[in-house]
Amino acid sequence: MKILILFAHPAFQKSNANRVLVKDIKKIEGVTFHDLYEEYPEFDIDIKREKELLTQNDVIIFHHPMFWYSTPAILKEWQDIVLEHGWAYGMDGDALKGKLFFNAITAGGPRQAYDKEGLHSNDINDFLAPIRQTAILCNMIPLPPFVVYGTHGIIREDLDNYKNNYFQLLNNLCEDNIDIEKMKEELGFILGEKPGIELDYRQETLLLEDGKTPKKIIVVPKRIVNIVV
Ligand SMILES: Cc1cc2nc3c(=O)[nH]c(=O)nc-3n(C[C@H](O)[C@H](O)[C@H](O)COP(=O)(O)O)c2cc1C
Numbered sequence: 001m002k003i004l005i006l007f008a009h010p011a012f013q014k015s016n017a018n019r020v021l022v023k024d025i026k027k028i029e030g031v032t033f034h035d036l037y038e039e040y041p042e043f044d045i046d047i048k049r050e051k052e053l054l055t056q057n058d059v060i061i062f063h064h065p066m067f068w069y070s071t072p073a074i075l076k077e078w079q080d081i082v083l084e085h086g087w088a089y090g091m092d093g094d095a096l097k098g099k100l101f102f103n104a105i106t107a108g109g110p111r112q113a114y115d116k117e118g119l120h121s122n123d124i125n126d127f128l129a130p131i132r133q134t135a136i137l138c139n140m141i142p143l144p145p146f147v148v149y150g151t152h153g154i155i156r157e158d159l160d161n162y163k164n165n166y167f168q169l170l171n172n173l174c175e176d177n178i179d180i181e182k183m184k185e186e187l188g189f190i191l192g193e194k195p196g197i198e199l200d201y202r203q204e205t206l207l208l209e210d211g212k213t214p215k216k217i218i219v220v221p222k223r224i225v226n227i228v229v
Helices: 015-021 047-056 073-082 129-137 156-174 180-187
Strands: 001-008 031-035 059-063 100-106 147-150 198-200 217-222 223-228
Touching: 001 047, 001 129, 015 059, 015 100, 015 156, 031 047, 047 073, 147 156
Parallel strands: 001 031, 001 059, 059 100, 100 147, 198 217
Antiparallel strands: 217 223
């Protein structure tokens, strides 16, 4: 599968987390890294070009830091003007049909802050509901987000681990190693449609890092290893 990463960071020169995450990302065969703020500093998004890029790829990723429980501004503008009626959705709007979609996010808040009892009072999937539903309306298959939590205090080793996991996920997707049909078959639903379920693309040993038992599914190439709900 071919992957389009729509990257949005308005102050990349000051970035710590995303700088590590995206280093060498362009070298992954099958990945198109598209930096929206770099391409369109004046927000003059080229709709035709964006549509072409979307059409040429099978997996669409919104990669961005969490800003006010949402995306940086250019990604909202991008959605507003690129996802046109009659093309992305609505009658005959099937240009994106069957493509996989998910967010790759860095969040300042730690994992435990994104919880009913935590500082942000909600799971990160709750905040992503409008984006997930947009993907569904556009006939895409939503996958749960890839999230780097706690970027404020993160140590380099953890960041490197996240980066390795992200690259592993991208490679798995490129090589068609993630079997969506099998997930559907085993779980009985399309993963990203169920808020509260989080895909853990990492190794099993890292699952319980925060001492809790969150709702997680571990996915490795071609099979589901474990589901904890
Ligand atoms: C305008 C703004 C809004 C932010 N909103 C959130 C937020 O809603 N939730 C959160 O966890 N972190 C929030 N943060 C923190 C960023 O997500 C965090 O700094 C970023 O992911 C770190 O990535 P970087 O090192 O690549 O910049 C916000 C930061 C800024 C500047």
